[in-house]
Amino acid sequence: MHAVVMDRFGGPEVLRIREVEDPVPGPGQVLVAVDYAGITYVETQVRAGRGPAAHQRPPLPRIPGNGVGGRVSAVGPGVDATLVGQTVVTTTGGTGGYAELAVARAEDLVPVPAEVTLRDAVALLADGRTAVLLHRQAEVRPGEWVLVEAAAGGVGSLLVQLAAASGAKVVGAARGPGKEALVASLGALAYVDYSKPGWEREVAEMSGGVDLVFDGVGGVVGAQGMRAVRPGGRASVYGMASGSWTEPAAHVTVVPDGGVPAPAEFRALAEEALAHAAAGRLRPVVGQTYPLSEAAEAHRAIEARATVGKTLLIP
Numbered sequence: 001m002h003a004v005v006m007d008r009f010g011g012p013e014v015l016r017i018r019e020v021e022d023p024v025p026g027p028g029q030v031l032v033a034v035d036y037a038g039i040t041y042v043e044t045q046v047r048a049g050r051g052p053a054a055h056q057r058p059p060l061p062r063i064p065g066n067g068v069g070g071r072v073s074a075v076g077p078g079v080d081a082t083l084v085g086q087t088v089v090t091t092t093g094g095t096g097g098y099a100e101l102a103v104a105r106a107e108d109l110v111p112v113p114a115e116v117t118l119r120d121a122v123a124l125l126a127d128g129r130t131a132v133l134l135h136r137q138a139e140v141r142p143g144e145w146v147l148v149e150a151a152a153g154g155v156g157s158l159l160v161q162l163a164a165a166s167g168a169k170v171v172g173a174a175r176g177p178g179k180e181a182l183v184a185s186l187g188a189l190a191y192v193d194y195s196k197p198g199w200e201r202e203v204a205e206m207s208g209g210v211d212l213v214f215d216g217v218g219g220v221v222g223a224q225g226m227r228a229v230r231p232g233g234r235a236s237v238y239g240m241a242s243g244s245w246t247e248p249a250a251h252v253t254v255v256p257d258g259g260v261p262a263p264a265e266f267r268a269l270a271e272e273a274l275a276h277a278a279a280g281r282l283r284p285v286v287g288q289t290y291p292l293s294e295a296a297e298a299h300r301a302i303e304a305r306a307t308v309g310k311t312l313l314i315p
Contacts, residue, residue, distance in 0.1 A: 002315065003099035004295040007061040009049035012296040012303070015064070015098075023096065023103045025076035030083055030106050032090060036122040037097045037292070037313040038067035040154075041241055044299050050243065058095065064295075065097020065313075068104070069112070069122035079106045087112050089121045089270070098295055100315040108263065110270050113278040121274060123154070123284035123310040128273025129266055130238070131158035134214060135166070138236045138255050142167030144211035147203055149225055150241060151188065152179040154310040157285045158273075159214050160186040165281055171203050171210065173225070175305055182285065182308060194221050203228040212236065215246050222246030285309025 001022050006014045025031045043064055049057055069089040075081055088111055090104040112121045134155075140146060146163045150156040151172030163170045164187030171190045172183035180191040190206060192199045203210060209230025215222045219242025226235060226249040236255040237246050248254045261269065276282035287309035290298040301307050 001100040002292060003063045003096075004065075004292060004313075005061050005063055006047060009047065009057065009060075011048065012044075012299040014047065015296040015299060017293045017295070020063075020099075022101055023099075025074055025079070025103050027077045028079060028106055029076040029103050030072045030079060030109065031074040031076075032068055032088065032102050032104055033070045033073040034068045034097070034100055034102050034315050035070040036068065036119055036289075037065050037099070037102075037315065038122050038126055039295075039298055039302065039311045039313060040066070040126055041239070041302060044302055047299060063096045063099050065099070065102070066092055066094050067122060067125040068092060068097045068102045069118045069125070070102075072109070073101070075106070083109070087118060089118075089125045089274075091125070091266070098292065098313060100292070108267060110267060110274065113274055115278040116274055119286060119289075119312065120277060120284050122312060123286050124158075124273045124277055124282070125270055127154040127158055127284065127310060128277075128282070129269035131155050131162060132269050132273050132276070133261065134236050134238055135159060135162040137258060138212055138214070138234060140166040140168050140212065143169070145169045145171065145207040145209075147171045147173060147207075147210040147213040147225060147228055148188070149173050149194070149213070149215050149217045149221060150239075151183045151186075151191070152285070152308045153216070153241075154284070155216055155239070156214070157182075157186055157309055158282060160188050161282055163214075164188065168212075169207070171207065173199065173203070173221075179308060186285075194224065200224040200228040209233065213252075214238070216241060218242045218246045219244045223249075226252055286312060288312075289314050291315075
Protein backbone atom coordinates (compact mmCIF):
# COMPACT_ATOMS: atom_id res chain seq x y z
CA MET A 1 0.00 0.00 0.00
CA HIS A 2 0.96 3.67 -0.21
CA ALA A 3 1.41 5.61 3.01
CA VAL A 4 2.92 8.86 4.23
CA VAL A 5 6.01 8.13 6.32
CA MET A 6 8.15 10.43 8.44
CA ASP A 7 11.55 9.28 9.68
CA ARG A 8 12.60 12.55 11.32
CA PHE A 9 10.99 15.59 12.91
CA GLY A 10 10.94 18.86 11.03
CA GLY A 11 9.08 20.83 8.38
CA PRO A 12 6.32 19.49 6.15
CA GLU A 13 8.96 18.10 3.77
CA VAL A 14 9.61 15.23 6.19
CA LEU A 15 6.25 13.73 5.13
CA ARG A 16 6.99 11.47 2.17
CA ILE A 17 4.78 9.08 0.25
CA ARG A 18 6.16 5.54 0.16
CA GLU A 19 5.11 2.02 -0.67
CA VAL A 20 5.05 -0.08 2.48
CA GLU A 21 3.75 -3.49 3.48
CA ASP A 22 0.03 -3.82 4.07
CA PRO A 23 -0.79 -3.85 7.80
CA VAL A 24 -2.41 -6.96 9.26
CA PRO A 25 -5.08 -6.69 11.96
CA GLY A 26 -4.28 -8.49 15.19
CA PRO A 27 -6.62 -9.80 17.89
CA GLY A 28 -9.47 -7.36 18.50
CA GLN A 29 -8.51 -5.26 15.47
CA VAL A 30 -9.89 -4.54 12.01
CA LEU A 31 -8.38 -3.32 8.75
CA VAL A 32 -10.00 -0.26 7.17
CA ALA A 33 -9.70 0.63 3.48
CA VAL A 34 -9.28 4.37 3.90
CA ASP A 35 -11.36 6.79 1.81
CA TYR A 36 -10.57 9.88 3.90
CA ALA A 37 -8.01 10.66 6.59
CA GLY A 38 -8.37 13.66 8.85
CA ILE A 39 -5.60 16.09 9.74
CA THR A 40 -5.49 17.95 13.05
CA TYR A 41 -3.37 20.95 13.96
CA VAL A 42 -1.80 18.90 16.74
CA GLU A 43 -0.46 16.51 14.09
CA THR A 44 1.48 19.37 12.52
CA GLN A 45 2.98 20.11 15.94
CA VAL A 46 3.92 16.45 16.45
CA ARG A 47 5.56 16.35 13.02
CA ALA A 48 7.56 19.48 13.84
CA GLY A 49 8.40 18.33 17.37
CA ARG A 50 7.10 21.51 18.94
CA GLY A 51 4.29 22.68 21.18
CA PRO A 52 2.89 20.14 23.64
CA ALA A 53 4.46 17.40 21.50
CA ALA A 54 8.00 18.67 22.08
CA HIS A 55 8.47 16.57 25.23
CA GLN A 56 6.46 13.56 24.04
CA ARG A 57 7.95 12.72 20.68
CA PRO A 58 6.68 9.41 19.31
CA PRO A 59 9.11 6.81 18.00
CA LEU A 60 10.22 7.00 14.36
CA PRO A 61 9.74 6.07 11.61
CA ARG A 62 5.99 6.44 11.77
CA ILE A 63 2.89 6.93 9.65
CA PRO A 64 0.99 9.92 11.07
CA GLY A 65 -2.77 10.14 11.35
CA ASN A 66 -5.30 9.34 14.06
CA GLY A 67 -8.67 9.50 12.30
CA VAL A 68 -9.94 7.73 9.19
CA GLY A 69 -13.10 6.71 7.43
CA GLY A 70 -13.78 3.92 4.99
CA ARG A 71 -14.91 0.31 4.72
CA VAL A 72 -13.81 -2.53 6.98
CA SER A 73 -11.89 -4.86 4.65
CA ALA A 74 -10.69 -7.52 7.10
CA VAL A 75 -10.90 -8.47 10.76
CA GLY A 76 -8.41 -9.96 13.16
CA PRO A 77 -8.85 -12.96 15.48
CA GLY A 78 -11.82 -12.72 17.79
CA VAL A 79 -13.59 -9.99 15.82
CA ASP A 80 -17.10 -10.33 14.38
CA ALA A 81 -16.69 -11.11 10.67
CA THR A 82 -19.96 -9.33 9.85
CA LEU A 83 -18.09 -6.05 10.28
CA VAL A 84 -16.43 -6.62 6.91
CA GLY A 85 -17.94 -4.24 4.36
CA GLN A 86 -19.35 -1.79 6.94
CA THR A 87 -18.69 1.91 6.46
CA VAL A 88 -17.15 3.41 9.59
CA VAL A 89 -15.05 6.19 11.03
CA THR A 90 -12.49 5.40 13.68
CA THR A 91 -9.42 6.49 15.55
CA THR A 92 -6.24 4.55 14.89
CA GLY A 93 -4.55 4.93 18.25
CA GLY A 94 -2.43 7.87 17.16
CA THR A 95 -0.64 6.50 14.13
CA GLY A 96 -1.25 4.88 10.76
CA GLY A 97 -4.00 7.10 9.36
CA TYR A 98 -2.20 8.72 6.41
CA ALA A 99 -2.38 5.53 4.37
CA GLU A 100 -4.50 3.48 1.99
CA LEU A 101 -5.09 0.89 4.73
CA ALA A 102 -5.22 1.44 8.48
CA VAL A 103 -5.56 -0.81 11.51
CA ALA A 104 -7.99 0.12 14.30
CA ARG A 105 -9.47 -1.52 17.37
CA ALA A 106 -12.89 -2.98 16.70
CA GLU A 107 -14.26 -1.27 19.81
CA ASP A 108 -13.31 2.15 18.39
CA LEU A 109 -15.42 1.81 15.22
CA VAL A 110 -18.26 4.29 14.83
CA PRO A 111 -20.94 3.47 12.24
CA VAL A 112 -21.75 6.31 9.85
CA PRO A 113 -25.45 7.30 9.83
CA ALA A 114 -27.13 7.09 6.44
CA GLU A 115 -27.88 10.82 6.57
CA VAL A 116 -24.19 11.76 6.88
CA THR A 117 -21.63 11.51 4.09
CA LEU A 118 -18.42 9.69 4.88
CA ARG A 119 -16.45 12.87 4.16
CA ASP A 120 -18.46 14.81 6.74
CA ALA A 121 -18.24 11.96 9.23
CA VAL A 122 -14.44 11.94 9.07
CA ALA A 123 -14.41 15.72 9.45
CA LEU A 124 -16.52 15.34 12.61
CA LEU A 125 -14.60 12.46 14.17
CA ALA A 126 -11.96 14.41 16.10
CA ASP A 127 -13.27 17.96 15.88
CA GLY A 128 -16.88 16.96 16.51
CA ARG A 129 -16.20 15.05 19.68
CA THR A 130 -13.98 17.87 20.92
CA ALA A 131 -16.59 20.55 20.22
CA VAL A 132 -19.40 18.53 21.82
CA LEU A 133 -17.31 17.99 24.95
CA LEU A 134 -16.21 21.63 25.23
CA HIS A 135 -19.76 22.88 24.70
CA ARG A 136 -21.05 20.55 27.40
CA GLN A 137 -18.35 21.47 29.89
CA ALA A 138 -18.91 25.20 29.37
CA GLU A 139 -22.67 24.89 30.01
CA VAL A 140 -23.62 27.41 27.34
CA ARG A 141 -26.87 29.14 28.28
CA PRO A 142 -29.53 30.93 26.20
CA GLY A 143 -29.06 34.66 25.88
CA GLU A 144 -25.44 34.87 26.96
CA TRP A 145 -22.67 36.28 24.80
CA VAL A 146 -20.10 33.75 23.60
CA LEU A 147 -16.82 34.56 21.85
CA VAL A 148 -15.38 31.78 19.69
CA GLU A 149 -11.79 32.21 18.56
CA ALA A 150 -10.62 30.52 15.34
CA ALA A 151 -14.29 30.47 14.41
CA ALA A 152 -13.59 29.39 10.83
CA GLY A 153 -11.47 26.42 11.91
CA GLY A 154 -12.43 22.80 12.39
CA VAL A 155 -13.39 22.92 16.07
CA GLY A 156 -14.27 26.62 16.14
CA SER A 157 -16.81 26.36 13.32
CA LEU A 158 -18.59 23.61 15.25
CA LEU A 159 -18.53 25.54 18.52
CA VAL A 160 -20.20 28.48 16.76
CA GLN A 161 -23.03 26.21 15.64
CA LEU A 162 -23.46 24.50 19.00
CA ALA A 163 -23.47 27.77 20.94
CA ALA A 164 -25.93 29.40 18.53
CA ALA A 165 -28.21 26.35 18.75
CA SER A 166 -28.19 26.77 22.54
CA GLY A 167 -29.59 30.28 22.12
CA ALA A 168 -26.35 32.15 22.79
CA LYS A 169 -25.34 35.35 21.01
CA VAL A 170 -22.15 34.29 19.27
CA VAL A 171 -19.26 36.49 18.18
CA GLY A 172 -16.95 34.61 15.83
CA ALA A 173 -13.32 35.74 15.68
CA ALA A 174 -10.79 34.72 13.05
CA ARG A 175 -7.87 36.12 11.08
CA GLY A 176 -8.72 38.13 7.96
CA PRO A 177 -11.87 39.62 6.43
CA GLY A 178 -12.51 36.75 4.02
CA LYS A 179 -14.01 34.47 6.66
CA GLU A 180 -16.89 36.70 7.75
CA ALA A 181 -19.53 35.20 5.43
CA LEU A 182 -18.65 31.66 6.48
CA VAL A 183 -18.80 32.44 10.19
CA ALA A 184 -22.11 34.28 9.77
CA SER A 185 -23.57 31.28 7.89
CA LEU A 186 -22.80 29.11 10.92
CA GLY A 187 -25.02 31.22 13.16
CA ALA A 188 -22.70 33.91 14.55
CA LEU A 189 -24.35 37.23 15.32
CA ALA A 190 -21.14 39.16 14.62
CA TYR A 191 -17.64 38.65 13.27
CA VAL A 192 -14.35 40.26 14.25
CA ASP A 193 -10.96 40.05 12.58
CA TYR A 194 -8.34 39.47 15.27
CA SER A 195 -5.52 40.60 13.03
CA LYS A 196 -6.83 44.15 13.59
CA PRO A 197 -5.58 46.05 16.66
CA GLY A 198 -8.24 46.60 19.29
CA TRP A 199 -10.55 43.82 18.11
CA GLU A 200 -11.17 42.73 21.70
CA ARG A 201 -12.45 46.21 22.59
CA GLU A 202 -14.90 45.96 19.70
CA VAL A 203 -16.19 42.69 21.14
CA ALA A 204 -16.47 44.11 24.65
CA GLU A 205 -18.32 47.18 23.42
CA MET A 206 -20.92 45.28 21.41
CA SER A 207 -21.58 42.74 24.17
CA GLY A 208 -20.88 44.64 27.37
CA GLY A 209 -18.29 41.92 27.98
CA VAL A 210 -18.85 38.36 26.82
CA ASP A 211 -19.97 35.71 29.28
CA LEU A 212 -17.79 32.99 27.80
CA VAL A 213 -14.79 32.69 25.49
CA PHE A 214 -13.70 29.50 23.73
CA ASP A 215 -9.93 29.91 23.38
CA GLY A 216 -8.22 27.47 21.05
CA VAL A 217 -5.52 29.90 19.91
CA GLY A 218 -3.56 30.94 22.99
CA GLY A 219 -0.69 33.44 22.89
CA VAL A 220 -1.48 37.07 22.13
CA VAL A 221 -4.92 36.33 20.66
CA GLY A 222 -5.89 34.28 23.70
CA ALA A 223 -4.83 37.06 26.07
CA GLN A 224 -6.78 39.62 24.04
CA GLY A 225 -9.83 37.37 24.09
CA MET A 226 -9.65 37.22 27.89
CA ARG A 227 -9.90 41.01 28.00
CA ALA A 228 -13.23 40.82 26.16
CA VAL A 229 -14.77 38.73 28.99
CA ARG A 230 -16.85 40.47 31.64
CA PRO A 231 -15.77 40.17 35.30
CA GLY A 232 -16.90 36.78 36.56
CA GLY A 233 -17.23 35.39 33.03
CA ARG A 234 -15.90 32.03 31.90
CA ALA A 235 -13.11 30.82 29.65
CA SER A 236 -12.77 27.42 27.99
CA VAL A 237 -9.05 27.15 27.22
CA TYR A 238 -8.50 24.13 24.99
CA GLY A 239 -5.79 24.86 22.42
CA MET A 240 -2.55 26.64 21.65
CA ALA A 241 -2.44 27.05 17.89
CA SER A 242 -0.17 30.06 18.47
CA GLY A 243 2.39 27.85 20.20
CA SER A 244 1.68 28.87 23.81
CA TRP A 245 -1.22 28.57 26.23
CA THR A 246 -3.23 31.55 27.41
CA GLU A 247 -2.54 32.61 30.98
CA PRO A 248 -5.89 32.72 32.83
CA ALA A 249 -7.01 36.25 33.69
CA ALA A 250 -7.81 37.06 37.32
CA HIS A 251 -11.34 38.26 36.49
CA VAL A 252 -12.26 35.10 34.56
CA THR A 253 -13.26 31.62 35.76
CA VAL A 254 -11.58 28.85 33.77
CA VAL A 255 -13.94 26.00 32.83
CA PRO A 256 -12.59 22.72 34.28
CA ASP A 257 -11.60 20.31 31.53
CA GLY A 258 -12.39 17.16 33.49
CA GLY A 259 -9.24 15.36 32.37
CA VAL A 260 -8.75 13.09 29.37
CA PRO A 261 -11.94 11.15 28.56
CA ALA A 262 -11.85 7.37 28.51
CA PRO A 263 -11.87 5.69 25.07
CA ALA A 264 -15.54 4.73 25.50
CA GLU A 265 -16.43 8.35 26.19
CA PHE A 266 -14.47 9.49 23.12
CA ARG A 267 -16.54 7.14 21.01
CA ALA A 268 -19.80 8.31 22.62
CA LEU A 269 -18.88 11.93 21.92
CA ALA A 270 -18.17 11.12 18.26
CA GLU A 271 -21.50 9.31 18.02
CA GLU A 272 -23.24 12.35 19.50
CA ALA A 273 -21.59 14.66 16.97
CA LEU A 274 -22.69 12.39 14.11
CA ALA A 275 -26.21 12.28 15.53
CA HIS A 276 -26.30 16.08 15.51
CA ALA A 277 -25.16 16.03 11.89
CA ALA A 278 -27.75 13.41 10.92
CA ALA A 279 -30.46 15.61 12.45
CA GLY A 280 -29.21 18.68 10.56
CA ARG A 281 -28.06 20.49 13.70
CA LEU A 282 -24.34 20.37 12.92
CA ARG A 283 -22.38 20.55 9.71
CA PRO A 284 -18.63 20.39 9.40
CA VAL A 285 -16.83 22.84 7.16
CA VAL A 286 -14.55 20.82 4.89
CA GLY A 287 -12.51 23.64 3.44
CA GLN A 288 -9.99 21.66 1.41
CA THR A 289 -8.92 18.15 0.48
CA TYR A 290 -5.54 16.89 -0.71
CA PRO A 291 -4.43 13.62 -2.28
CA LEU A 292 -2.39 11.44 0.05
CA SER A 293 0.75 12.24 -1.94
CA GLU A 294 0.36 15.93 -1.01
CA ALA A 295 0.25 15.50 2.76
CA ALA A 296 3.22 17.84 3.09
CA GLU A 297 1.34 20.56 1.20
CA ALA A 298 -1.68 20.05 3.45
CA HIS A 299 0.46 20.51 6.57
CA ARG A 300 2.13 23.54 5.01
CA ALA A 301 -1.24 25.18 4.27
CA ILE A 302 -2.53 24.55 7.81
CA GLU A 303 0.57 26.08 9.37
CA ALA A 304 0.34 29.10 7.07
CA ARG A 305 -3.27 29.72 8.23
CA ALA A 306 -4.31 29.31 4.58
CA THR A 307 -7.12 26.85 5.34
CA VAL A 308 -10.70 27.08 6.57
CA GLY A 309 -12.57 24.38 8.41
CA LYS A 310 -11.32 20.83 8.20
CA THR A 311 -8.54 19.53 5.93
CA LEU A 312 -8.77 15.94 4.68
CA LEU A 313 -6.45 13.58 2.82
CA ILE A 314 -7.80 11.29 0.10
CA PRO A 315 -5.74 8.13 -0.56
